[in-house]
Amino acid sequence: MRPSRKIIAGLGLAAGGYVLAAGLVAFAVPSDAARQKDPAITAPAHIHDHSHVDADQAEQLTGPFGAHGDRHPQAPVFETAADGLTERRRRTMSAQSGHFRAISASVLSDAGGEEMLQTHADALAALGGQIDTLFAITSPAPEGEKGALAAIWQKPELFAQYTAAYAEETARFAQTVREGGDLVNGLHDLRYYCVACHADFRQR
Secondary structure (H helix, E strand, O other): OOHHHHHHHHHHHHHHHHHHHHHHHOOOOOOOOOOOOOOOOOOOOOEOOOOOOOHHHOEEEOOOOOOEEEOOOOOOOOOOHHHHHHHHHHHHHHHHHHHHHHHHHHHHOOOOOHHHHHHHHHHHHHHHOOHHHHHOOOOOOOOOOOEEOOHHHHOHHHHHHHHHHHHHHHHHHHHHHHHOOOHHHHHHHHHHHHHHHHHHHEEO
């Protein structure tokens, strides 16, 4: 792709990438379930800064690179299955956003990474093909908070059309990458289905 085309296309997709990222993550609301570990665990020498629990509650992990403490609980306990699904949905949406934005960075700038485009595209297709399972349990966002609208479960046939269309588009985009097709327009088409679904089924 010529640099001039990247610049022109980037004007249309750069801001949209951020909208997509925020939209995917906002389809769910994080659970407030307690995530505390045994306070008797001694804090190791290395603790990650982006913590969720106190240093003295960090889980100690050992391996070939020494002992390290992880403040992120591995298996949080949720009060209901809906809470658990909401968290899984949020994480999966975030993963899809990450793959989309990684592709955008490679296609629309000089970030490189062309050798990883197919990996990201295939991951999008794999996740997109199962997106409907992320809404298997009724779990709308609380009133006034960002997340999934109750309309998802009130109009299941309509919502199924959106998820099916997204699944088909992610598969089509992966094939476009495989065949060396037009990735700029491919990203545009893929983003359309995300934005359309968010407009009708996401509480902003």
